[in-house]
Amino acid sequence: MWPMPPTLIVDDRHQLVKSFVTLIEEAAAAAVAERGHFAMAVTGGRDAAVLRPALLEARVDWTRTDIFWGDERAVPATHPDSNYGQIKAAWLDRLSIPPAQAQDAVRGDQPPDLPAARVLREAARVVVLAGLPSAP
Numbered sequence: 001m002w003p004m005p006p007t008l009i010v011d012d013r014h015q016l017v018k019s020f021v022t023l024i025e026e027a028a029a030a031a032v033a034e035r036g037h038f039a040m041a042v043t044g045g046r047d048a049a050v051l052r053p054a055l056l057e058a059r060v061d062w063t064r065t066d067i068f069w070g071d072e073r074a075v076p077a078t079h080p081d082s083n084y085g086q087i088k089a090a091w092l093d094r095l096s097i098p099p100a101q102a103q104d105a106v107r108g109d110q111p112p113d114l115p116a117a118r119v120l121r122e123a124a125r126v127v128v129l130a131g132l133p134s135a136p
């Protein structure tokens with residue numbers, strides 16, 4: 001079992017964003033040092049929209065990072081409600097993450113089982129790569 005992240009109590013949004021970036025930088029550096037690889041899941045929503053832009057300046061080796069999706073709506077990537085489309089335009093397209101490491105989300109322009117199966121295969125590959133225990 002993985003350790004729980006620390007509880008953060010902050011006074012304002014600026015401090016929250018700074019603490020978030022520090023946690024991501026530390027987690028990424030530790031994972032890359034230990035396994036040569038970092039994986040993270042991203043989500044949409046208003047809170048994430050505040051936090052994600054700060055990651056553009058984070059000291060993370062994005063070429064050694066796999067991105068997975070914590071949620072997604074079954075709408076085309078160009079739809080305003082698509083978390084994938086918003087995240088891709090505002091964040092992923094501006095980082096040096098190899099396209100194969102930014103896993104496609106379930107989108108309305110594809111049957112949900114196709115990208116979901118692909119993401120499950122990639123998640124299994126990352127678990128094996130990281131030497132993490134897999135489910136029985």
